[in-house]
């Protein structure tokens with residue numbers, strides 16, 4: 346698959362970021378997705394937007410990965426669902442037998458599933474149980490199919506649902522619809538985790554450059570970003586907040602650098618983990 350000129354290209358960008366900072370991300374397989382084209386895209390993004398996407402996305406991955414690893418350890422029959430999975434490697438970074446379901450656009454799923462099959466056959470990746478669910482999250486009928494699939498698949502198992510790198514690209518009614526699907530399917534003690542951008546990000550220098558870059562390069566119009574704050578998260582029915590943190594705080598946890606402690610030079614990503622009550 347060539348790097349597309351649409352929002353799915355961000356999946357390539359993210360995997361290159363995780364690969365560049367693999368000692369932080371702990372995603373030892375991210376380099377599999379790297380090609381001269383993804384390196385070129387990443388370098389162009391770094392030059393035109395900001396040079397710290399590697400550290401930012403590596404920290405994001407590490408944060409969600411460690412939550413997932415703990416959840417799988419504590420829940421013997423757990424299931425992992427990754428909405429807008431892109432080229433993340435979580436199923437290979439957790440202990441079996443936890444099955445995974447990966448959801449993304451059909452063209453991303455087609456490419457990813459065939460590559461994973463090949464790499465598992467070649468012994469490059471360990472064998473894992475992964476179901477793929479091709480969908481357009483903006484399509485109502487796809488969402489109702491997703492509701493059924495998630496409900497059937499989770500049944501009474503504890504689940505960890507991740508939405509990483511996606512909440513800001515979805516209209517709020519779609520995000521609410523997804524949260525309702527999770528609430529109706531997940532059993533008590535299950536987790537939903539996601540990253541999000543707060544409304545004040547619109548004044549940040551890095552965001553302004555990103556907005557321009559994504560519009561010019563991927564045709565993603567600025568006004569369509571979905572921004573929300575902790576108040577919205579507190580209002581999500583059926584869940585309690587376990588943790589809300591941000592990338593700058595996580596740099597202090599996992600790194601000795603201070604690259605993301607300066608407002609001018611970072612994209613302020615926030616992370617939330619919610620528990621079903």
Ligand SMILES: C[S@@+](CC[C@H](N)C(=O)[O-])C[C@H]1O[C@@H](n2cnc3c(N)ncnc32)[C@H](O)[C@@H]1O
Pocket residue numbers: 352353354355356359360428429430431432433448449450453480481482483508509510511514
């Ligand atoms: C920034 S990437 C994040 C990928 C991955 N979660 C990560 O963190 O590396 C955004 C992902 O969302 C997917 N995506 C965006 N809009 C979507 C939609 N309407 N339906 C399904 N997938 C979508 C893209 O294809 C892409 O894989």
